[in-house]
Amino acid sequence: MSPTRALRRRTFRSTAVLAGIAALASTLAACSSTSHSSSGQSNFVSGTGEITTVSAADRKPAPDLSGKTVDGTQTSLAAYKGKVVVVNVWGSWCAPCRLEAPNLVKVAAADQAKGVQFLGINTRDLAAANARQFEKRFAVPYPSLYDPDGNLLLRFPKGSLNAQSIPATLVIDRQGRIAGRALKALSESELNQLIDPIAAEK
Known part of the structure; x- marks a missing residue:
């Protein structure tokens, strides 16, 4: 084999190896950024950061x-008919959920006098014990429906505001209609900005 041909073959092999490494790195990055794994890793379903209200x-x-x-x-959304209900979707495995939990607890306590009720939906926690430990850690005072398979989240009607990320927060008005949604972890200020106008409606 001539020196020129051998050099070309080595160059081709090096290029192929580098391309393979790049493709593998891209695949791993995509897998790690979409959602949490069944092994309980702290990845999460990232939201868009949008806060939406509906007239x-x-x-x-x-x-x-x-x-x-x-x-x-047992509990239900219907049990709080006539109240503004803040529905928070969370998982104990979700780092942003842990970040916003103290804010939800504070606002839930402060808004009771306004006729506002908080209701959680715990999702993708295959062991309810993990969810209970989360509630104990953050002293969550309101109930959370246990929805490990996400079936409750599929009940939201097509075209409506729905939970497209974890965490997500939905605000239901006193007539039982979806009035607002946040696809991010919320600060106390952001929670108040989302809830207060809806709570003030007659």
């Missing part, structure tokens, strides 16, 4: 959200 005339009814809670009792 009263354009709101759609919230679906039936009911079932067993994290602590084994």
Whole structure:
């Protein structure tokens, strides 16, 4: 084999190896950035960061959200008819959920006098014990429906505001309609900005 041909072959092999390494790195990056794994890693379903509100005339009814809670009792969205209900979707495995939990707890306590009720939906926690430990750690005072398979989240009607990320927060008005949504972890200030106008409606 001539020196020129041998050099070309080595160059081709080096280029192929580098291309393969780049493709593998790209695949691993995509896998790690989409959602959490079943092994309980702290990856999460990233939201867009949008906070959306809907005028009263354009709101759609919230679906039936009911079932067993994290602590084994029963509750439902319908149980809070006539109140503004803040529905927070969370998982104990979700780092942004842990970040916003103290803010939710503070605002939930402060907004009781305004006729506002908080209701969680715990999702993708295959062991309810993990969810209970989360609630104990952050002293969560409101119930959370236990939805490990995400079935409750699929009940939101097509075209309505729905939970497209974890965490996500939805605000249901006193008529049982979806009035607002946040696809991000919220600060106390952001929670108040989302909830207060809806709570002030007559």
